[in-house]
Amino acid sequence: xxxxxxxxxxxxxxxxxxxxxxxxxxxxxxxxxxxxxxxxxxxxxxxxxxxxxxxxxxxxxxxxxxxxxxxxxxxxxxxxxxxxxxxxxxxxxxxxxxxxxxxxxxxxxxxxxxxxxxxxxxxxxxxxxxxxxxxxxxxxxxxxxxxxxxxxxxxxxxxxxxxxxxxxxxxxxxxxxxxxxxxxxxxxxxxxxxxxxxxxxxxxxxxxxxxxxxxxxxxxxxxxxxxxxxxxxxxxxxxxxxxxxxxxxxxxxxxxxxxxxxxx
Numbered sequence: 001x002x003x004x005x006x007x008x009x010x011x012x013x014x015x016x017x018x019x020x021x022x023x024x025x026x027x028x029x030x031x032x033x034x035x036x037x038x039x040x041x042x043x044x045x046x047x048x049x050x051x052x053x054x055x056x057x058x059x060x061x062x063x064x065x066x067x068x069x070x071x072x073x074x075x076x077x078x079x080x081x082x083x084x085x086x087x088x089x090x091x092x093x094x095x096x097x098x099x100x101x102x103x104x105x106x107x108x109x110x111x112x113x114x115x116x117x118x119x120x121x122x123x124x125x126x127x128x129x130x131x132x133x134x135x136x137x138x139x140x141x142x143x144x145x146x147x148x149x150x151x152x153x154x155x156x157x158x159x160x161x162x163x164x165x166x167x168x169x170x171x172x173x174x175x176x177x178x179x180x181x182x183x184x185x186x187x188x189x190x191x192x193x194x195x196x197x198x199x200x201x202x203x204x205x206x207x208x209x210x211x212x213x214x215x216x217x218x219x220x221x222x223x224x225x226x227x228x229x230x231x232x233x234x235x236x237x238x239x240x241x242x243x244x245x246x247x248x249x250x251x252x253x254x255x256x257x258x259x260x261x262x263x264x
Contacts, residue, residue, distance in 0.1 A: 013061030014109040016043060021106070028106055031099055033072055037065040064102065071098040182216065187223035191246075192254040195233070200248035204235070207246075 010016040020039050021028055044062055194202055207220055224246070227233045232252040235244050248254060 013058050014106060015113070016040065016058070017061070017102075017106060018110055018113070028110075029103060031103065033065065033069050033099060037062075037069050040065055068098045068102065182219055184219055184222045184226060187219045188226055191220075191223050191227060192232070195246065195248045196254055200254075202246050204244035204246055 010019065017036065017040065020036055021031065024035065024039070026032055041062060044058060191207065194207065208217060224233070224235065228235065231249060232254060234247050234249055236247070237244055
């Protein structure tokens, strides 16, 4: 029976390199590139044998390690070549170190990894704290009785008392309002005069305007009904909801309307 073992998961090739460096307990600024490269390739080989997915990033890093390893085995060229070609040059020991770029990446990656681990620890600590919903504490708040006349002097109270007396004196005033009223008889006479001026025919809307009061409108309707009762006019519409047409009857006598007496 075939048994498959899963290796420790790494987030990327730099994570795997840091793991190998920490496990070997070597200085990150002086990486033994041969030993680390061999261990790195062994891990990749083990992942392939255990049928684990190996991404292209791990293979690129393997190629980079092999390239650095080969450069470390080659004889060192003169310093002038690096200066002319703009390549990295280590001025401390007078030699070009092909591990410099990789070391800088590892240092920066370790810094962000430590920050991520610190944040993860804080998240774990915070997840252990349980809070409850906010409660209404208003019943426990001490009630402070506010003095409604706090800060007022006797002069202020005297002034307010005088204002109240002036308002009370104004309420006792009685005013008489005279309203101009028009009788049904006077409105009948006005309608008769309007019909005579307009040749015995007019529209109902001509009798009213927006300024007329409710009493004036009622009196106008009563006057028209009285004229229809006396057979002096006839009212009709050409169509539904159209304006009412007021027509004087031929057999009527609008001149004698003023002499007619009505009970209201």
